[in-house]
Amino acid sequence: MPDTPLTQAEAPTVIPRPSACPGLWRIVSARDGGICRIKLPGGLLLADQADAVAAAAERFAGGVIEATNRGNLQIRGIGSEHRALVDTLLAAGLGPREAAGDDVRNLMLSPLAGHDPLMLLDARPLAGQILELLEGTPRFHQLSAKFAVQLDAGEGLAMLEHPHDLWLSAVRLEQQPWLAFGLAGCPSGGPVLGAVPLEQGLALVRAVLERFLELATPAQSRMRQLLEVCSATDFVAGLGLDIRRDPAVLAWRREPHHASWLGQLPQPHGLALGVAPPQGRLTPAMLRGAAQVARELGDGSLRLSPWQSLVLTNLQAQHIDQAQAGLSAIGLLCHAHEPLARISACTGSSGCAKALGETKADAVTLAALLGPGAPASVHLTGCPRSCAVAHVAPATLLARSPGRYDLYLRDARQPGFGALRGTDLTLNEAGAMLDLPTEHLND
CATH class of the missing domain: 3.30.413.10 (Sulfite Reductase Hemoprotein, domain 1)
Known part of the structure; x- marks a missing residue:
């Protein structure tokens, strides 16, 4: 793809075709500003491209970068300089020259594609x-x-x-x-x-x-x-x-391997490292820091995962502790046992007009309330669309009003979020219920 920037005439001024789905060329309005989604090939983001995304988020938006549940990135809070933003991202090799060709780049791979010992x-x-x-x-x-x-x-680390x-x-x-x-x-x-x-x-x-x-x-x-x-x-x-x-x-069935997506991940040679921004949100400093670690200790690339996380590949075992310490210091989650690693949340009412609750802030509060008996994954969603998670989480809290939620547990016998286990709960009540043994929740 040519790396020359768009001219004023070439740059997008209108949505290329009707859709509510953001893209690189389609900046969609939200309550907190415009959203630009960067579709990454197989989730691959080179370190220099990560720096370009961080700079674009600072210059043209409010500095909020999100990892999506299909291994992509999006910039939120974009102001009026749409052309300059798209120009910057295209110059970094982050999209095709044709708007229509960007829309269809929806191909999901394992974040360890080509590096997983079980593939x-x-x-x-x-x-x-x-x-x-x-x-x-x-x-x-x-x-x-x-x-x-x-x-x-057939990778061990795969969203199935x-x-x-x-x-x-x-x-x-x-x-x-x-x-x-x-x-x-x-x-x-x-x-x-x-x-x-x-x-x-x-x-x-x-x-x-x-x-x-x-x-x-x-x-x-x-x-x-x-x-x-x-x-x-x-x-x-x-x-x-x-x-x-x-x-x-x-009669064939794909058997999952239940691999963790955080912490040390095996490779045929060396190790990979999975890290996550809290609730999928990266600051420019986080993205730059991860890119620097990938450059200095890995192979110079990051891979976005469908768990709204990052994977750094081809690290040597003797560098893992150093990498984890550096990434943890900039606010990234490096271990599955960390409370916030168990919780995901949609944008919430500060960024989305459809949301009935401030889910991002509520997720931080809830994380402090969860004990060891809570489900391994809890999702807070501001409306029934559940945008931030494409599958049904083991436990879902659906907002009814600010600070109050209905609690569902996944049940293959029931549609949607599963079985309703509590209604109009405060966060304290939801935390207490989630900490009960599963057999009591299912009574």
Whole structure:
């Protein structure tokens, strides 16, 4: 991609097409200012690019940077200098020159893609081909800015619960690499609709996207909407590919490894280190500090994760303590046992007109109230959309009014957030309930 900045004529002045979803070129208004979302290729952010994002957040916005639940970054509180902001980010190599090509860059990988000792294959070459296909095919620019693809190579550190319009997961059949796939779901939930050899992975993605655009009406922007009127079996039958659908494929299930995403992470050579900004929010100083550690002790790159965290790769074991100390000193969470590491929260009423509670501040208060018996993950959401978490958390607090929440526990037998266990709770009441043993909460 050329690294020359946009001219005044080239820079964006209007939203490229109707959507409420922010992008690099589409700065969407919120209560706290504009939001610009930077879609990272496979979550990869080079150290110099991190510095550019930090500088842009300081110069053109209020200094708030968020890690998203799909491995991207967004800048909040943007003022009026939209053109200059986009210019700066493009000059750092953080987006394509065409606005429509940016919208469709929704491909999720493991933050340890290519570095995970449990991976069945290196997902990065195919991921690069898929991103090139999405960016470079004008027909695919018709896809919704939310239409998303996941490529799972069997890594131990992998988000397996976020739903995607198309997911692909590596599997070995007769000692050869294949890709099982499904629609409008996730690898952990299935169902598997078939498999193709690894070398046909790009052709499969192309065929699925083309068939979706052939069949979907303007009101059917996501795969789940199309599948309400077209069965998955009929959809797959029309792909025009030789899809393997024998019992060995259809009965396959992706088994999770329950790897922690914070702290030391294994690699075939050296170690990776997972760290998280509290509630997904980075200051420019945090991002610069992480970039400096990556430059000096790692391979000069950061990887954004779907847990709203960062992964630094290729650190030597003798440098881990030094890296953790430096990152902890700038406010990043480095260990899973830290109270704030167990809590996520949406933007809250200070930044979003739909939110009924100040969830970010309430999350800090709640963290101090949680004991060892609380669920491993608690999410505070200001409205039923639950924007900050794409899957259902083990425990969800849904705001009813400032400082008061309904408590839900995840239950596979019930839709939405799960089973309602408490209504109109104060934070103290919610903390006390969450600290009860699970069997008492389920009574």
